[in-house]
Amino acid sequence: DTGVSQNPRHKITKRGQNVTFRCDPISEHNRLYWYRQTLGQGPEFLTYFQNEAQLEKSRLLSDRFSAERPKGSFSTLEIQRTEQGDSAMYLCASSLGLAGVGTGELFFGEGSRLTVL
């Protein structure tokens, strides 16, 4: 399968614990995005990488959230001291070009669902 891969698919944790999600983008895509989706809402932008550089972060990304993309390949999203409000689907996407332009459509993974008890 050459699509975007996310792990784990589902994580249940207790409030205050740290969690980490991993995303493996489509291999030739140099742009990688993290989104969060809650029930009844559309995907909300969290952060964007071009190669290994994190170029944009949403205000939604509090200081408890950190994302990395070492070597410009896979990416990790870590949430420290989780809160119940962090419960959501965390989606990773990758693209070849600028978002929405020509070949810049975003390809999404199946998401990592976080449940904070």
Added chain:
Amino acid sequence: DQQVKQNSPSLSVQEGRISILNCDYTNSMFDYFLWYKKYPAEGPTFLISISSIKDKNEDGRFTVFLNKSAKHLSLHIVPSQPGDSAVYFCAASGPWGGATNKLIFGTGTLLAVQP
């Protein structure tokens, strides 16, 4: 603020009829608009897009119409099939300045196509 809005949370259509999904936006600087489809337990998948310099783009049963003066776009599915039942998201991108590069999504419309 919600820059991309889908005011209809759900839509039910008979198989074979036309489905029309609507989307409004507030930022006149958006350059591209896209529609994504999402089945349960899967990530969104790209369906069709349109540039702001066009007013129509067609791909098989799917057509997207853009009315820039009204800041409104719509997705037409003709004929609708039961397999089209999914959540449809409208998304917009641009303008790109500096490091900005992302899609902004609406809240989605759940389409149910009845056999």
